[in-house]
Every structure is written in C-alpha cells, then in structure tokens.
Amino acid sequence: MATVLLPISFFGCNLQRQILYPVSATAPAPAKTASTTAPTTTAKAASTTASPPPPPPTTITTTRKKGPRFSEPDYRSVVADFLVDSLEFSEKEALSTSTELTKWRQSRVIKVCATDFHRKAELVIRFLEQKGFEKPQMRKLVSAMPQILTRTIEANLEPKINYFLELGFSTSDIVDVVSAQHTILNFGLDSTIRPTIEALRTVMGSVENVLRVMKRFRFYYFPHIPRYFVQNVSMLQALGIPIEFIRKRIFQLCAPLTQKPETLKDIVAQAEAKWGVSPCSNMFFYAVDLLCRINEENLDSKCRVFESFGWDRSDMVDLFRSVPFFFGLSEGNIKAKLRFYMNELGYDVRFIIKCPSLLFCSLEKRVWPRHLVLQILSDRGLVDGNLPLCKALGMTESKFLKQYIQPFEDAVPNLHDIYVNSIGTRKVCLLPAPSASLQSIADSLIRAVVKMSQMLYR
Template identity: 25%
Template sequence: MMRKFILASRFESLLLPSLSQNGPSKPSKSLFSLITSSFGFSQNRACSSTPEQNAKSTVLVDYLIGSLKFSKARALAVSSNFAHIKSIANIDEVVRFFKALSWSDAQIQSLAHRRPTILFASVEKTLKPNIMFYQELGLYGPCLGAFISKNQNKLKASLDRTLKPCILLIKKVHNNDGRNRSDEKVNDDLFRTITRCNRIVQMKSILEENIRYLESCGIVGSQLSTLLLRQPRIFGMHKEKLKEIVSRAVGMNFTIGSRMLVHAIHCLSCMSIKTLNGRFEVLRLFGFSKDELALMFRKSPFVFGISEAKLRWKLEFFLNHYNIDKFLLVRYPILLTCSVEERVIPRINVLEVLKSRKLFKKDLSFYKAMCISDEKFLEKYILRFENDAGDLLLAYNNQPPDTSER
C-alpha cells in the first residue's frame, strides 16, 4: 500500500499541471497505462460488467427463480458463478429433457438446487448416455427421478471411466450371492447400496481391492452382499484401515473364515474404540465380567451398536425389574436388541398367563418366546389354546383378562 502511495506521488507532477506552466497538459496514454497498472486495475476491470452482461445475468436469475423456484440469493450466487453463460437455451433444454422422462417438478427442482452445474451439462454428450445406462438397469420415470435427485453426482460423472465399471462391479457382488434372486431384487439392492454411499461409485480400484481382501478373509456370497448393502462405506475405505478393523476383530477372538467375522467387522467399522469401551463399561456396572463381555461380543457383536442410554435402560429392565438371570443375557445377548415396549412386555404378559394357568407341560423358554417371529409367537403361545386365546390376546395387548364368565 505504501509503495503504491509513493508511486502515485512521484507521478503527480506529471499528471497535474504545475503553477509555473501556462496551461494544463494531458498525460500521455502510455503513462496513464503505466500508472493504472501500478495500482493493480485496468479500464476494463474498473467497469465490472457491461449492460449486455447484466441483461444476460438477469435473464438467468429470472429463470432460476421463476422456473426452478430458487431463492433470489441462491439464483444470484449461481448466476455469478456462471457469468460466462450467454443464454439459457441449454438450461431450458436440460429441464425439458428431465420432464420428458416423467420426472416431477419437485424432483427437477431438488436436483437443480443440490447440483446447479447439471443445468449446464450437455444433454446429448453427458445426460442422455448416463440416463440410458440407469434405464438399462431397470430405473424409469419418477423412480429414476427420485434416485437421481438424491444422487446428483451419478448423473454427471464419466460413464465409461467411473459409473459403469463401479456400478456393474457392485451389481456383480449382489448377483453372485447364491440366493438366486430376480434381476429386479438385485437391482433394488444395487440402488440402495449406491444411495447409501455416494462416493463408492467413484473409486473402482479401492472397491475391487477391498472386495478381494474381504473374500480372502472368508466373507463371500450372501455375507459379502449383505455387508455391501448395509455398510457400503467399508468398501470405500483405504485397505490399511480395513485391515486394522479386521485385526481388531481377530484380537477379540474372531477367526478368519468364521461366520461371525463379518458381524464383528460391521460393528467395529461403525464405532470408535472409545465408543465400544463405553458400552463395555455400562455392562461392567451391571456386574458382567471381562470374560462375559468377550463372550457376549463374540455371540452378538451388533448388540454393542445400541446406545449407552438404551443399553443401560434395557439392562435395568431385564435384571432389576424383571429379575432374569444375568447368565441368560450372557448366553443370549441378542435379547438386548429386542424392543421392550413392542415385543418383550407383551410377550412376558402372555407367558405369565400361561404359567398361572399351567397351560404348558414343560418349562417355557424365555429366549425362544422373545426371539421368534410375531406370527410364530401367536401360533405357538396364543392361538393353539382355544379356550384361553381371548385372555391371552388381551394380555398380549396389555389389557386385563375378561373375568365375566370365570
């Protein structure tokens, strides 16, 4: 700043007439250019935009506000970023292309708001080939619109270099899981996978490498497919990070090739060591030993995904309110995943009626009663007892038994 001031003062005598001169003199054009360049601006930059540019900007702003429901501030921001755009013809072509696909106005607006750059993409070179690829996979009309509006980066990415190789690789994993599912169900899992982890379709080499590594750990077929669906983020990790998770699982007595390893990897990838230790500490406060905790984790790693508050509340219910044996939770930790309000309490009510009326000839298994499906529970513990089914249903719905005829 000081340097510019000194330069200005040096040239002041050249720009302004001195008192000794008879008349004013004009600085030369080259001298004026030298001075303006010293101050870091030019005649062109002094005037930031021409009337023609302003008119074009106004047309774009009006279109974004009127047709795509942009706020004025958002429209102005987008317009300033695309000041080089000479007309809205391409934008209008893009919008008409989306409408021809039977996308709703809300879907088009959502897509435009989240990724305005799509409005300036080439319909023929970029959008149409990508859309045709998704249509070949079974997505059409509003369903395709809903998918794209949530996954904007999957419309402008390179089809041959990025999208197609990654998406077909993900589909291959789901298709070869040994469950002999229809192409429609495979595609459903495919779209759910890439929706849950947008960036997975942009890292083919990492995706391939992690698939090979997990397969080498014995995670294949339906286990690999299920893990990819439920936790696709794992497949986008750097291999060293994934190896670290597997190493932690092995250190907790999971073996390579075991059926439970995939559950341990899933669980450990979702939480930090600090978070997992917090779950262990809650259980220790209720009297569980270190060996019991290790056994519970090996049996049901996903139990430790429960929040500390909910875990503490469930332990309080089972151990202190209902007074079940702690060993039952060690043996069947999956009980801690059951909803107390919607499953446990209604079924306990039924078991108590069955016990009080001695309707079962053998001891009732608390674990089996809690973990079977609703349909099987109704069939085995309620409907089979025709004379008592009414009262059992009342108990199941947390209502007192009907004693009018008893």
C-alpha cells in the same frame, strides 16, 4: 493534490471509487491556458511564494449503483409455478421442491436468475423427454434432485445419462439410482462415476448386480470405491471367503470395503484375535462393519458397562460372537436393557447370551408391553408362568395378538387396550427396586396395570 473519480467494474457491479492523487505524480496534467505562456520570471516569482499546507487525507468511499434484484420468495414462486405447469406437480410438492432448490441457489456464488432458470429447465425437460423419460419419472427425478433443472445439457447431463443408458439401465433404473443417490450426478463422469461402476462390475459380475448395489449404497462411499473396493475384496478372498458370499453380504460391507486396505487389515485382525470372530462365521461381516464404525475407546467404554453388571471378558466375547451389532447401541440403551433383564427379571448372563433376541428389540415399544401381557396372564393362571419372554418377542405383531391377546379378552377385560397403551410408557410405570423379589415385581405390575386401566376408563 486532486480528487479523481475512477469507474471500476467488479463482478458486474458498477463502482466509483474516490481516491486522492498528487497532481504532479499521477493526476492528469491540466489543459494549457493563456496563463501558461507567461514569462519565466513570473513563474519563478510565483514559485517563491509560500505554498498552502496540504489538505488532510481523503477517505476512500465506495458507492454501488442500485440495480434490479430478484428476491428469494419471487424465485421460489417462479420455480413452483414452473413445476406445476410443466411437470404437473401438486402445489404442496411444488412448494417443497422449489424451497429446496432456493436453498441450494443461496449457497451458490453465481446465482441463476428467473429468465435463465426457465430457459435451462425447459431444455432439461426437453432433453429428458427425448431420452424416453415419462412425466411421472421426471417428477420423481426432480423431487430427488431439484438442481437437475439448472444443469447444462452438453457438458453435464447428456454424457452421464447416455453412459447409464449404454450400460443397459432403463429410464426407471436411472430414476431409482438418482433417487437413492441424490448427488450422483454431481460427480464427474470420468473421475468418479465410470471408475466406480467399473470397480463394482469387476466384483459383482454383472450390470444387474451393479444396479442393485447402486440403489442401496450410500453416496458418500462412491468416491472411495475406485481406490479401495477391488483391492479389499481381493484381501477378503485371500482369507478364504468365497466371492459369492461377499456378493451376498455386500450391504454389510459398505463401510469396510471403502476403507484403506491397511485399515481393513487391522480391523479383520482385531475381529479374529480380540473377539474370536473367524472369517468363516456368519457374523464376521457384521463384526467387521461394527469395528469400522466405532473406535476402540468407545468399545472399551461399553465393555465397562457390562462389567458393572457382573460380566467377565469371556462373557462379552461370547456375546460379541453371537450378536456383534448389539455393541453398536448407545451405552444408555445397553445399560437400560441389562438393568431390566438382570435386575428386574432376574435373568443371568448365560441366559441372555443364549437368547440374543432379548437384546434386539426395543425395550419401550416391544419388550415391556409384551412382558406386561404375559405377566398378567401368568398371574391369573391363563398361561404357563415359565413361558420364555424371548419366544414372545420373536413373534410378529399379528401372531402375538392372535396367540396372547384375542383368546383372553373375555377373561381379562381391556387386555388389548392395556397392551396398546403400555407401548412406549415404560418410564411412567412404577417398578420396585432391583433387589425386590419376583413376586413383588408381579404384584407391582398388576397394581400398575389396574391403576392405568382406571385412569383410561374412568
């Protein structure tokens, strides 16, 4: 037996592996010496002597020659310096972008060293300048997709950028598309980008409309557009929906139009048969979009929340036809709003269905603060006590302040401060039990406001 050192090259690393080989089998034959010419009888005599026991198996050890390594902090600083010097990034922006690029580099099997980064990045900047990109546009492009600096020109960037320019996209359009779709340049030109744009142009009718869609569509829908988009649009047209209406509502159809056609067909049937939303309804696309995003089990669970507040099936269908996207809220959000409107304010089911704006707004940030102001003004006789809350919720912030805050600041000191400080603080306000009367609710609200004012201006 003999020990042999074999040099091995593996991914650029020089390794030496120490392996035990039998001399007679695999080890190289020893060089001939004078002793090898001894008489045959001597050799036979030596062979009859007892041979020593074989040595124990030798463990395999692997050693790696140490070489220079490029640490991640150094790589980040090199990238940051390049961004500042070449593209006039601020130090803060350069550090953020270089950190993102470093994280992306760590996920790669073959990493780009500092020298290669400088060389590739300079080539990319020079290429973009030749295509007419200005420095602010390149800054925005690199901020949205830092790994563009490591792309090859001939095989990756040039064919895709040229294709966009041939379509009629301006350099600013390309920057906007890449900013909205951070990974679009990662897709293959012939496998994804070109078929996607052709499918969009078939439906949208013009490059301008295609560009509008690409700036707003989510990138994860892109691989599905060539396969399903045109076929699903044809199915909707067969239901009697005009193509102009589809184009106008295209952004409510991102998820539905990228579903498998048989899946979309089932969803359309469910919206019409189970929830009474016809394809001619303005809420049809919202209903289809919702049913694409949540499964039937989730929807049934939310229906049980409505049932716990006394709603029947027909009430839920009426609400779904009016505001289907309300069913997309979490169960906790739905329960909190129904508890506030029905148990605390005493609204019945039909009133809530007729005023769907009650369900749109944030309970903590909009509903509770405005209800609090109206309750204070109503208790002091400054506004009509029967003023509907849904009217106040539909106002813009400036209009609400102008109509219900500013005219009464003399009559109600610190009314504006009470309103502002009540935003997001509904949880700390002590409310009576749901069974209390509306008068006791108003009294408790006034006490809570007075206590809050004393705490703020003590």
